[in-house]
Amino acid sequence: MKRNLWVARIVIFLTLAFLIGPFLIIIAAALSAGSSLAFPPQGFSLRWVIAVFEVKSFRASFGLSMFLAVFGTVASLILGVPAAYAVTRYRIPFGEAVRMAVAAPIIVPGIIVGLALLRYLVIPVGMTVTLALFLAHTALVLPYSVRVVSASLENLRPDIEEAAVLLGCSRFGAFARAVLPNIRGGILAAFILGFVTSFNQVPVSLFLSGPGVRTLPIDMLAYIEMTYDPSVAALSALLAFLSIAIVFAAERFLGLSRYV
Amino acid sequence: MSDDYVVLERLKLAYGETVAVHDLDLAITRGELLALLGPSGCGKTTTMRAIAGLLAPAAGRIFIDGADVTYTPPSKRNVGLVFQSYALFPHLSVFENVAFGLRIKREPKPSIDARSRAALATVGLEGFARRNPAELSGGQQQRLALARSLVMEPKLLLLDEPLSNLDARLRLEMRTELQRLQLETGVTMVFVTHDQSEALALADRIVVMKDGIAVQTGTPEEIYNRPRDVFVADFVGFDNILYFRNGMLTSDFGSTDTGEELPGSDALAWRPAEVILGSGPMQGRVIGASFAGQYREYVLDTGLGKIKAQAPADAPPHTIGGLVAFELPLAKAHRLPGTGK
Numbered sequence A: 001m002k003r004n005l006w007v008a009r010i011v012i013f014l015t016l017a018f019l020i021g022p023f024l025i026i027i028a029a030a031l032s033a034g035s036s037l038a039f040p041p042q043g044f045s046l047r048w049v050i051a052v053f054e055v056k057s058f059r060a061s062f063g064l065s066m067f068l069a070v071f072g073t074v075a076s077l078i079l080g081v082p083a084a085y086a087v088t089r090y091r092i093p094f095g096e097a098v099r100m101a102v103a104a105p106i107i108v109p110g111i112i113v114g115l116a117l118l119r120y121l122v123i124p125v126g127m128t129v130t131l132a133l134f135l136a137h138t139a140l141v142l143p144y145s146v147r148v149v150s151a152s153l154e155n156l157r158p159d160i161e162e163a164a165v166l167l168g169c170s171r172f173g174a175f176a177r178a179v180l181p182n183i184r185g186g187i188l189a190a191f192i193l194g195f196v197t198s199f200n201q202v203p204v205s206l207f208l209s210g211p212g213v214r215t216l217p218i219d220m221l222a223y224i225e226m227t228y229d230p231s232v233a234a235l236s237a238l239l240a241f242l243s244i245a246i247v248f249a250a251e252r253f254l255g256l257s258r259y260v
Numbered sequence B: 001m002s003d004d005y006v007v008l009e010r011l012k013l014a015y016g017e018t019v020a021v022h023d024l025d026l027a028i029t030r031g032e033l034l035a036l037l038g039p040s041g042c043g044k045t046t047t048m049r050a051i052a053g054l055l056a057p058a059a060g061r062i063f064i065d066g067a068d069v070t071y072t073p074p075s076k077r078n079v080g081l082v083f084q085s086y087a088l089f090p091h092l093s094v095f096e097n098v099a100f101g102l103r104i105k106r107e108p109k110p111s112i113d114a115r116s117r118a119a120l121a122t123v124g125l126e127g128f129a130r131r132n133p134a135e136l137s138g139g140q141q142q143r144l145a146l147a148r149s150l151v152m153e154p155k156l157l158l159l160d161e162p163l164s165n166l167d168a169r170l171r172l173e174m175r176t177e178l179q180r181l182q183l184e185t186g187v188t189m190v191f192v193t194h195d196q197s198e199a200l201a202l203a204d205r206i207v208v209m210k211d212g213i214a215v216q217t218g219t220p221e222e223i224y225n226r227p228r229d230v231f232v233a234d235f236v237g238f239d240n241i242l243y244f245r246n247g248m249l250t251s252d253f254g255s256t257d258t259g260e261e262l263p264g265s266d267a268l269a270w271r272p273a274e275v276i277l278g279s280g281p282m283q284g285r286v287i288g289a290s291f292a293g294q295y296r297e298y299v300l301d302t303g304l305g306k307i308k309a310q311a312p313a314d315a316p317p318h319t320i321g322g323l324v325a326f327e328l329p330l331a332k333a334h335r336l337p338g339t340g341k
Ligand SMILES: Nc1ncnc2c1ncn2[C@@H]1O[C@H](COP(=O)(O)OP(=O)(O)OP(=O)(O)O)[C@@H](O)[C@H]1O
Pocket: B015, B018, B020, B038, B039, B040, B041, B042, B043, B044, B045, B046, B047, B084, B194
């Protein structure tokens, strides 16, 4: 009995150490006063945190990543909410196949998706890299949108739409007035989940970069190859805090964990 | 087609392959209060959904006020439906639930306020306007569902077991309210219940349904006194149903010689009050006894199976386990023609 307890404690400790440890190391490295990325850090200073904001390419790639995360997720919701509605409310033909197809982007390795887009859209058709990135991120986030929104639709009784229709609403009006307000939480949760997924995405974006067009994570990879200073660590720490803040806000106000 | 407000013509309703209602023919008079009475799963809700337009018929037609509405969308039918499941909007307050339909109709704001308040008062929920539906009891939710439909003043009001969750007093109040509404506004109402006493008390006419078929349609008196078959008879309180064949009374459990001759092979039915208890040619063992105010009700185990009988409450009670003589008086028997086995 006692031995089991000790084993459990050790497992829990190791798990937490591996989950949180890297994060703590990154923060420590970011606050280093030295000029190369190293742990343990040499001294303490905020110079690298400040330096992050002075790197021009970071500003551009941050802008692109923000754009992709916001509009890619919005696009995935525009596609995903009706898809989730159809899959949960109707026994549509090949419903199972639709579910599978929608889930494909998380099953197929991202690097293959990125390579395929580059090989078959960007190179032969001449599609701009930005558009290819937008499509890739929309597709990547779509499974989360469909799944999270489906979950909240399944918790919503279908008869209230019928009640709305009998009180004079059109079919669309009933959806807008009786369904949407009740799945608002799910849609916001899907947005946040999609935003974070898209923002942190590396493999899909790896092949999709051009002159001056890079997502932030790819830009950081490129930067680290050239300059081995702690500003990447500082940027990582800043991004991690941003993600944590978003997820906390979501949990606090929406109960994100109910939907995932 | 004089005064028929709703006409169902050979209506067939199905969920995919399963047919829930077969060839239903029904005419509902303007201003009538019609009850659909039947056991669980007999197709009452299904019929209501079809009239409201939420379920497209597999065959047949539906007319409302002379117009063929078989393919008219529900929002254009001017029909109110109180759902068996209430179907309240969880994101809206009690008040906003009631005001919902008026807002869709873009009524002027003062009128929305006044009418919604009046509807809430009608069902006794005026103090609950700001709550959420989830913060109401089952009976309060049911009354809210009723108010939400009433406030629209529909020409046709469909009520799917609207009183099932209310206590006896509230139920009586709401019944009276529905009857007042019917008289004052001339609204046509269809009312689903599986409680025969409610149907008898409230309805102008009753349709008894079984397995998706309308077995008998008639006034409460007709249904109560002249049930057409064993099923209807059983439903309106003829608890003792036996078959008469070759001078023998038989049931699934046994038979008894009555010493009399009756032609045919009809079923005979007695209400518990019509069984003579304490004397007679037959005997049974008391296996159940319950006090019901004016009378006591007994269940006897007899050679004919279980027999239900009543005796005045002031008569000396029979004890469980004791033997009691009884008689099924042929003179009082209700004959159910053509149903003998
Ligand atoms: N959505 C559905 N899909 C398939 N079959 C259904 C569906 N709804 C109802 N049924 C079937 O249709 C038949 C009639 O159902 P209905 O809901 O009309 O019964 P009801 O008379 O209202 O019963 P209750 O008194 O229990 O409400 C039942 O056998 C039921 O199993």
